[in-house]
Amino acid sequence: MAGAILIGADGVRRCPWGLAAPEYQSYHDREWGRPVGSDEGVFEKLCLEGFQSGLSCLTILRKRDGFRRAFAGFDPSAVARFTDTDVARLLADSAIVRHRGKILATIGNARAAVRMWEQGLSLAGLLWSFEAPAGDPRPTVAALPASTPESEAFSRELRRRGFCLVGPTTVYAAMQSLGVVNDHLDGCRFRVVCDDERRAFIRPR
Numbered sequence: 001m002a003g004a005i006l007i008g009a010d011g012v013r014r015c016p017w018g019l020a021a022p023e024y025q026s027y028h029d030r031e032w033g034r035p036v037g038s039d040e041g042v043f044e045k046l047c048l049e050g051f052q053s054g055l056s057c058l059t060i061l062r063k064r065d066g067f068r069r070a071f072a073g074f075d076p077s078a079v080a081r082f083t084d085t086d087v088a089r090l091l092a093d094s095a096i097v098r099h100r101g102k103i104l105a106t107i108g109n110a111r112a113a114v115r116m117w118e119q120g121l122s123l124a125g126l127l128w129s130f131e132a133p134a135g136d137p138r139p140t141v142a143a144l145p146a147s148t149p150e151s152e153a154f155s156r157e158l159r160r161r162g163f164c165l166v167g168p169t170t171v172y173a174a175m176q177s178l179g180v181v182n183d184h185l186d187g188c189r190f191r192v193v194c195d196d197e198r199r200a201f202i203r204p205r
Contacts, residue, residue, distance in 0.1 A: 003143075004016065004140050004187075005185055006018075012189050013187050014190065015184055015185045016141060018188075023061045023062060027057075031177070032176065032184075032190075033177070033181075033190065033194040034194055035178070035180075035194075036178045037201065037202070039113065039117075039122055039123040040075060041178070042123050042124045042178060043074050043109070043110070043123060044068075045178050046109065047067075047106045048060050049170045049177075050102055050106065050165035051097050053102075053170060059097070063095060065095075066093070066095025067096050076123075078110075079106065079110035080113070087103055102165065105164040105165045108162065112158075112162035115162065122204055124204040127178065128205075130150040130151070130157075130180065131203070132148065132181065137182075137185060137186035139185065141185070146169050147169050147172045148172060150175070151168045151175055154175070179198060
């Protein structure tokens with residue numbers, strides 16, 4: 001069946017995309033679907049998914065260290081203070097995706113996150129408030145949704161709070177990565193790993 005579980009050279013059953021490149025395998029095995037509870041972690045994933053729009057995930061994974069250096073480790077309080085000088089620096093930085101609109105959106109999103117903090121709110125807490133009950137595992141990649149009612153609602157709330165580049169599909173990709181949903185396929189070894197971590201995970205508020 002196209003897009004179904006594959007068995008790697010190590011004998012481990014994985015989602016097929018997890019065997020497409022070494023960077024994918026590391027991301028699939030160690031990070032994708034593991035629950036994240038920090039505002040900085042959520043901010044980073046939302047920003048990187050925004051940068052990925054129109055590009056491959058592999059491009060962003062290969063530039064991830066460059067993004068972290070360029071955007072102060074994705075600390076919203078630091079990025080919120082970026083100026084036009086920083087924008088010019090980022091547009092000249094070949095270690096990242098040099099797209100003015102996406103750079104400006106990242107800075108604006110940092111400022112939106114800081115405004116939430118000033119109101120005593122948590123970006124991670126907001127994210128996890130849109131967690132849906134766990135459903136049955138999907139058998140193939142093609143069976144995974146591009147968005148859900150929860151991602152649509154989260155997208156609306158982020159936009160209401162001043163975030164940009166946070167459409168329902170972009171937001172759902174972040175939710176998958178951040179462990180708010182477990183979209184490892186049926187039979188993937190790491191679906192079980194993520195389920196175990198989610199059971200022990202203390203949801204932020």
